[in-house]
Amino acid sequence: DADVTQTPRNRITKTGKRIMLECSQTKGHDRMYWYRQDPGLGLRLIYYSFDVKDINKGEISDGYSVSRQAQAKFSLSLESAIPNQTALYFCATSPSGRAHRDTQYFGPGTRLTVL
Amino acid sequence: RKEVEQDPGPFNVPEGATVAFNCTYSNSASQSFFWYRQDCRKEPKLLMSVYSSGNEDGRFTAQLNRASQYISLLIRDSKLSDSATYLCVVNTNTGNQFYFGTGTSLTVIP
Numbered sequence: 611d612a613d614v615t616q617t618p619r620n621r622i623t624k625t626g627k628r629i630m631l632e633c634s635q636t637k638g639h640d641r642m643y644w645y646r647q648d649p650g651l652g653l654r655l656i657y658y659s660f661d662v663k664d665i666n667k668g669e670i671s672d673g674y675s676v677s678r679q680a681q682a683k684f685s686l687s688l689e690s691a692i693p694n695q696t697a698l699y700f701c702a703t704s705p706s707g708r709a710h711r712d713t714q715y716f717g718p719g720t721r722l723t724v725l
Numbered sequence: 726r727k728e729v730e731q732d733p734g735p736f737n738v739p740e741g742a743t744v745a746f747n748c749t750y751s752n753s754a755s756q757s758f759f760w761y762r763q764d765c766r767k768e769p770k771l772l773m774s775v776y777s778s779g780n781e782d783g784r785f786t787a788q789l790n791r792a793s794q795y796i797s798l799l800i801r802d803s804k805l806s807d808s809a810t811y812l813c814v815v816n817t818n819t820g821n822q823f824y825f826g827t828g829t830s831l832t833v834i835p
Contacts, residue, residue, distance in 0.1 A: 643823070650733075652812070652827035653769070668822065700768055713759060714814075714823060716768035 613637045614717040616701050622723045629688040631720050633701030640706040642684040643714065644668075644676060646697040653700065659684055660706065691724045698722075726751050731813050731826035739834050742803050746829045748813030749795045757816040758789055760798045762809045763828065769812055772798075803833045 614635045623629055633642065640661050645653040645668075655668030657676040665676060673695060677685045688695055701717040731748045738744045750758075758775035773780065775787040775796050786799040796813055813826035 645825075650827060652729075653825040655822060658822065698766075712757075713771045713774065714769075716770070718768050719766075721766075 614701060614703055614715055616699075616717040616720050618720060619718065620721045622725065623691055624725050625690075625692055627691050627724075629691050629722065631686045631688075631699055631701075631722070633684045633686070633717055635682050635701075635703045635715075635717075637703055637705075637715060638681075639703035639715070640681065641704045641712075642678065643702040643704070644674075644684065644686045645700045645702065646670070646695075647700060647719075648697050656686065688722075688724075691722075693724045696722060696724045728752060728824035729813055729815050729826040731829050733827055733829060735830040735832060737832045737834055738803055740803055740805060742833075743799065743801050744803060744831065745800075746798045746811055746813075746831075747795055748797070748826050749793075750813075750815045750824070751794070752815070752817055753791075753794060755794075755815045755817050758787075758796050759814040759816075760785075760787055760796075761812040761814055761825075763812055764809050769825075772811070800831075803831075805833050805835060808832045 617632045643658040644656040647653045654670050659678045675687045699720045702714040704712045704714045760772040761769040762772045763769040775789045779788040784801045788797045810828040810830050812828045815824045
C-alpha cells in the first residue's frame with residue numbers, strides 16, 4: 611500500500627466550482643505540504659503544516675485554503691476554481707526532528723483541469 | 726531571483742556516457758540539499774541527499790560547493806532507465822521550506 615495517497619487522481623471541473631483535494635499518509639510524519647507543478651516552473655509550495663494546529667502559507671497560497679484534520683490528513687481546497695489553477699498537485703510529508711536533513715515523500719499527484 | 730536554478734536541458738546522451746548537472750542556490754543559509762528524480766507524470770522521488778563532503782551511490786555522485794553555492798550530480802555509465810527529470814532541492818534551516826529547481830531533463834539514447 612502507498613504511504614502517501616491523494617484523491618482524486620484526476621479531476622476536471624468548471625470555473626467557479628469549489629474543489630477539495632485530499633491527502634492521507636500512513637508514515638506517521640508530522641509535517642505535510644501541498645505543492646503545485648506547472649511546466650517550466652517546477653514545484654511551488656502552496657501551504658504546509660508542521661502539526662495538527664499549525665498551518666503556514668507557502669509561496670503561492672492565494673486562491674487556496676487548507677485543513678489539517680488529523681496528523682494523517684491534509685486537505686487542499688480551491689474555493690472558486692479558475693483556469694490558471696490547472697496544474698498537477700502534489701502532497702508531501704516529512705518527519706520532524708532532524709529538521710533540515712529530512713527528505714520529503716510525495717503522493718502520486720492529482721491532475722486538476724479547470725475549464 | 727529564484728531560490729534554486731537549474732539548466733532545464735534537455736540533455737540527450739548515449740548509453741554509457743557520463744553526464745553532469747549543476748544547480749545553484751541563492752540563500753547562503755541553506756542547510757540541506759537533495760537530488761530528486763521525477764519520471765513523466767509521476768511524483769518526485771529522492772535520488773540522494775548531498776553532504777558537504779560529497780557522496781556517492783553507485784553510478785551517482787553528488788557534490789556541494791558552499792562557497793560558490795552550487796550542487797552537482799554526476800551520472801556515470803548512463804542507462805536507458807536513467808531517462809527522467811532531475812530536480813535540485815534545497816532546504817533552509819529557518820522555515821524548513823523546500824525549494825525546488827525546475828528540473829533538468831535527461832534522455833539516454835540507445
